[in-house]
Amino acid sequence: MAASDTDRDVGTNIEGERPDVEPTVETDDATITDDSELERTLGLTGGLAIGIGTMIGAGIFVFPGLAAGDAGPAAAVSFAIGGVIALLVALPTSELATAMPKSGGGYYFISRGLGTLPGAVVGLSLWFGLVFATAFYLVGFGYYAVDALAELGIEVSEQVVIPVALVAGGGFTVLNLTGTENAARLQNGVVALLLSILVVFLGFGVLDSVGLVGEPTAPEQFAPFGYVPVLSVAALVFTSYLGFAQVATVAGEMKQPGRNLPLAMVGSVLIVTVLYVATIFVATSSFGANRLAREGETAMVAVGRDLLGPAGAFAIVFGGLLATMSSANASILSTSRAIYAVGKDAILPGWTSRINLTYGTPHVALGLAGGPILVLTATGQVEILAEVASFLHLIMYGLMCVALLALRRDEPEWYNPDFRVPGYPVVPILGALASFALILFMDLASQLIGLGIMVATACWYYYYARDVRLKGAL
Template sequence: MSKTTKNQSSLSRTLSLRVAISIGVGIMVGAGIFVFPGIASGQAGPAAMLSFLLAGSIAFIVALCTAELATAMPESGGGYYFVSRTFGPFWGMLIGIGQWLGLVFASAFYLYGFGSYLLDLLKEIGYQPGDPIILIGLATALLLTFINIMGTKSAGRLQNNVVLILTGILTLLFIYGVLQAFGIIGETSLPAPFAPMGYSPVFGVSALIFTSYLGFVQIATVGGEIINPQRNLPRALVASVLIVLCLYLLALFVTNSVLPVNQLKELGETAIVEVARSLIGDIGALIVLFAGLLATFSSANASILSSSRTIFALSKDRLVPEWVSDIHERFGTPHRALFLVGLPIVGILFIGKLEVLAEVASLLHLVIYGLICACVLKLRKKRPVWYVPGFKTPGYPVIPAVGMLAGFGLIFFMKPLSLMLGGSVLLVSALYYLAYAKGKTLTDPSPPHIEPQLRQPRILLPIALPLEKPIPLAILRNFTDLEVLLLGYKELKEQTSPEQFEEEDDGESQKELDKVKKELEDESFDVITELVFTRDVSQAIDNVILEYDCQALLVVKPIEELSRLLIPVYDINQLSKRYATVIYELTKASNLPASLMFIESDESSEDSENENTKDTSAMKSKAIKRLKQAGVQRNKIETSALKVSSISEAVEEKSESDDLVILVEANAKERENFINRIREKISNKIECPLLVVLEEREREEDTEREDSPAEDVEDVEEDKENNAS
């Protein structure tokens, strides 16, 4: 591998769950919790709490949709990556540039606020430094850019510590205010009346304050660097929204308990400082100013980190020059992408008036949020082979549809100037795409739980010539991008040599094989053919599997309609990722139910019964997890336990004519014997077709690495939760 290629490799996974949550909370708490309580309460009174609850509910829906997309595509780029892989590079470019510039404007706004808070804090303690807000913001921007270049882990540690201190300060202050409002400390002062201006301002205020919830999707922007994304991404997204929603509701409740609506309207963005002063005196004002410093600092740091990953993702897709995605050899960070974030921030700081630009950032993010929900709707319907999310949005399709409409709907409450500027950013992005990136293609995502070679699975279909049974097209039609290896064979008697029979056959078998090939090609399948004359069919099948690296073997049986998957499970080692992917291909369009049969030997002694029960429980939890990864809904998974002497006996007892029996090869080294058992003891006893998922030769060596005991324990706990629900 060349040095250049190495520099453009994926970023390391170094961000923990705690750091991922702190990135989302750090951006969302930001300046919003210090600026909006006074402004919102001045417009709607205590009913502004409903505005924050409404905006938070929309954010929560988008967080659920983002969690689904992020577990299917845990890559850097977040909203840009999701939209580009769902709707194509053109829409990806619009969202990518919008996400990058939106975060650049937001970072500049936060840094300007940081300078303002620092000056106010200095003035509060009696020092008059003049008015160098821009210089303070500029120096802080350069400092944060340098910290992020030094390493993602260092930047994440800084972010985590700052957010912990900030949320701790705010929580203590607001809890003290709640205790005072309920009369536990001092006199009771509950906010009343609740809606002095009526309920009509609630929706307008929701649009105004929605900028407070712009940070959670940026967790997905650094998804390529989060440890164990299948578990940590959904938790971080949902937890960050809920934490911030609780903080905002506490802030609104305390603000309206301490000061009347008229005074809040007059104070506006400085109201929270006066609220703290009223609660605990001048020390309260100092605490809030200090917390404001931390909030704007953490928001700027998280925005710089996330924005650089958007540029990094655009560069890896060659929609902007490839040199942008180079990774620093020493620090392992995208240093050039970080410079393309830090330098524009420095320039924008000199504009000074950034309120309108902050609203433009909100507008661009609302477009992203609406499209994120649209991605879930489209991908669930289309179900491409790579889309196997570890988390699914509940209430589909209603919840994603509501999120999409709400996200786009709030845009119409924006100011006309903001709409013009946001539209200009999207227009410039479109023109750039047409001039530079038109015609570029994007690679499909590579989720860690889907094997890359199964993007176009190759199924071996052995048929005895002349063909006596019809090809099971009802099964093959469930696959997309399928390659069929059609093996036509003539099983010879012991005394007949292959050479002698081939001469006597005079091409008749080849004509039969070509006829079947044409039937499959008419169904738009890619078909490879092999013709063999052999005394040992199992060995011939084994040889072809190895030569062509087949992923599955389909035993022909006539079938008109496929209605159920029947899956005997007898060995935990057979429950591989390949098994999940092949089943995903079968169920993605038809959403077939699956019946799992857990097989125990009926010859087990009493001493081994408890051990067998434990093994069955482990197999059950793991099998259900694999089926859920394959897209089978939990309520469509049926389980049963059988005590029989053989698999063939179990299959014969439970199978029906419109089933598809799925066996999984547990030991590839003994494949020939396995195929013999299928042909002699299983296939002849059932009326339905049979699909065998084939494992790689090195499967036994990889079993422990792929499925650790810790994962098995997690699977069991997850299954307990599923059963309880």
């Protein structure tokens, strides 16, 4: 039955408590209902691993060739701009997350700060935004898998990129079904290995770029195409910074959320921004922007070979596999939690928030995440997948900053965050303006697809959930 047929109030009735959600959901032997919550099993290391592991994939291993082709060596500035915007949003998000440490992230914050309609549009759009992002990561994984086989002397056609990506997507979905701790354990190990590879690569690359080792390269114009493409590339590569917000989507599973959520979100943004800028600087200085552009999605493999020979190429291929693997794995986890949150709030049918008793994971939400991800992965359209994901996330980021302003203005009794944004209200205002402004520099097709998804989600709200009232929302 659609929500329009009956008025539904969800949330607590106890005045002064933090808003929660307790919709009535059909029960069976594999379902936990009503006030069920996911178990808190993630610590600070797990939160950082989700943030860093999600962000570090595409930014370092897939985008350098594409970004250098559009902006030249100034692509490093594009990544720096993305990092600054991400930081301006990570700080307000940290405050919201410590006030409302619930699964769902941006959806939960916006629905409680701005109301059910904006929350529903953002929550459903976050579902699709994460689906687009995950499909992008999986396609990148497919490219690096083909390159890994080539480094081992096994030549295969690029036609196997998509089948490999699809198999990986199915595997990660099953892994997340078996428990958050399993997914987090994989994430921690992958990120530790990945950071070790990058530290060695960047250390040697910096020596090469300043001329202490290797062959000198001809100097290039820093911004050969002007500075407008720098902003366009910043909009494209912003997909690389989605990881910090994905930490918020698993806030309901974080231990000591008041301490660990801000540290995980802000820390992952700072660490990854430094790595991005350093990598692009090394790549363009030692290899040249034009050569990077010719190499495309796997340009960093050529950079590794140029710096350290076959061993360097293999290290980058292995790192690329780890990076795209960690991004995809963390994104599938976060996608399912976004679906779980809107289902628990009755924006979607109640069965979407069922929790499997055996593994303690939202198995239906994982299925609703994995299916669309595999469909989009099959398209193989790297740039448009990345930009649509960025579009939908930037809308959410801007509205999260607005939600913080609204909550600070009204200060409901339950709003008692353990972390408060320094520089309020300047930081959230700048975060909102920067997020919305970056959208203007995106490709028109990406903007239209993103707007189409938002219109579709608003239509769903009016058809199914317009009578839902979230107690505790402003």
